[in-house]
Amino acid sequence: MAKEMTLLWGSGSPPCWRTMIALEEKNLQGYNQKLLSFEKGEHKSKEVMDINPRGQLPAFKHGDNMLNESYAACMYLESQFKSQGTQLIPESAAEQALMYQRMFEILTLQQKLADVIYYNWRVPEGERHDSALKRNKEALTAELQLWESYLQKMETGSYLAGKKFTMADVVGFPNVAYAFRFGLSPEKFPRLGEYYNLVKDRPSVKASWPPHWLENPKGMDTLKDL
Amino acid sequence: MAKEMTLLWGSGSPPCWRTMIALEEKNLQGYNQKLLSFEKGEHKSKEVMDINPRGQLPAFKHGDNMLNESYAACMYLESQFKSQGTQLIPESAAEQALMYQRMFEILTLQQKLADVIYYNWRVPEGERHDSALKRNKEALTAELQLWESYLQKMETGSYLAGKKFTMADVVGFPNVAYAFRFGLSPEKFPRLGEYYNLVKDRPSVKASWPPHWLENPKGMDTLKDL
Structure with missing residues (x-):
């Protein structure tokens, strides 16, 4: 196949x-x-x-x-390939509901990360405003705090949608890793930091780790002041 | 239920x-x-x-x-409710692939519509630039032309992902209808216009038609110059 x-x-x-x-x-x-x-x-x-x-x-x-x-x-x-490898969509209605909900909320996290990280790349110089970037950073901070609160309400060692690794993690982990690569502080977002550490060594994740991050382990500090 | x-x-x-x-x-x-x-x-x-x-x-x-x-x-x-009502996700791999692809591309159409329609609402007055709104309109026009070309490549009377009404239409039709409500020209986008006419009288769509559109059938002209 x-x-x-x-x-x-x-x-x-x-x-x-x-x-x-x-x-x-x-x-x-x-x-x-x-x-x-x-x-x-x-x-x-x-x-x-x-x-x-x-x-x-x-x-x-x-x-x-x-x-x-x-x-x-x-x-x-x-x-x-439903019966092959990891089952990524849980069957019970409650687990499935939470999985779909988190899976699609990740798109908001992704957009708010992009609004900060790519600001200078997306917005031509003459159209940039400190007030806009500040607002984008505040919106991203609120978004990250929401995810932190989701994880706080679950047991230690949970994935984004519960005890199992699901499609919510497949789509969401790369965004969380991206946030840390761009300087997010695990001291300020400890549950997101724990989640990052839980998933980063998973075989599927290690096998697909961005090669230029391996070559150059030091990231950026764009998000360090969030 | x-x-x-x-x-x-x-x-x-x-x-x-x-x-x-x-x-x-x-x-x-x-x-x-x-x-x-x-x-x-x-x-x-x-x-x-x-x-x-x-x-x-x-x-x-x-x-x-x-x-x-x-x-x-x-x-x-x-x-x-898989076996109840309309089957919204086709089973054959080819139909399913196209359905998922179009379903998630709709999120880009939705964002580009919002970037134009909500521009003044989202961007504080002191941060607005004609050049930004112009660029957003150009990006939306290109996006709408892409959807027009998708429909052109299919038989007349097709839905967004083929001959059947699918989840791509469930998520996509409201955005297409929104574009016409905000003044999109069916003369400039004839296949999108045909698609709109094909779906607008579907019972599920009629039953859920926005009540304030019924009360006030005249929309806005925000998109008429696209």
Whole structure:
């Protein structure tokens, strides 16, 4: 199966990373893959555009099926390989409800992280305002505090949606790791720090760890003052 | 089942509307529901916060299960009531892949619509720039053209992910309808216009049509120059 799959990806991108974690969790190692450089603009190459007309990574195909939205790829892989590898969607209604709720709340965390981390990259110089960046940082802090409170209400050692590793973690862990890579303080967000430590050595996560983070373990300090 | 469900919602909000369409499609009429006013700030009331700590609508619960993210509610309802009402997730791998891909691409359309429609509401006066709004409009136009091209490549009378009405339409139609409500020209986007006409009279959609749109059929012209 994995031989019919191709993933074009960029190092460190949470959407790419979550697709790779899903592939690992579903025991789909051995897929064709190619690491591309965002810095060199390789995500706008014909090779990518042929799979993903948006010119974004990941660009993923399974046979003729194109799944470029990372959530779409993850849901498809779980559905098509349901009985293989880790079961990522719990069956009981209560566990499933919490899993879906957290899974989709992660998109808000992702957006608020991007609003701070990519501010200067997205907003042309003449349109930047300290007041806007300050507001984005406050919104991100509130968002991170909400996740901290979710974890506080659960037992120590919990994943994002309970005692089991689920799709909420597949999509969410890369964003949490990204926050720490960009300087988030585990002293100020201790439960998120514990969650990070719980998941970082999981085989699927280690196998897909961003290679440029391994090469250069020191991250940025963009979020250190949150 | 529906008697154990409660939906707090606001009129015209695509996330609320898609949850209501999913409930209709799964034959879950008769749920408890309450229409709240965004203008009066009722989405920040204790009644909402008790279900949804983000103070957003929809706020939805089924028994003790809270599903406030509209995508989460839709996926949960399809999963829990799989054999009831319309099957919203196709089984064949090819159909399912396209359905998931379009379903999650809709989030980009939703964001680009919001970047234009809510620009003045979101950006304080002193931070507004004509250049930013112009760029947002260009990005929205490109996004709408992409959807137009998707529909052009399919047979006339197709839904967003093929010949069947699927979850992609449940989540996507409210955004398409929103674009037309805010003045999008069906002459410039004819396939989107046809799609709108195809779906607008569907029973689940009619039953959940925003009441304030019925009261006041004339929309805005925010998008008429796209």
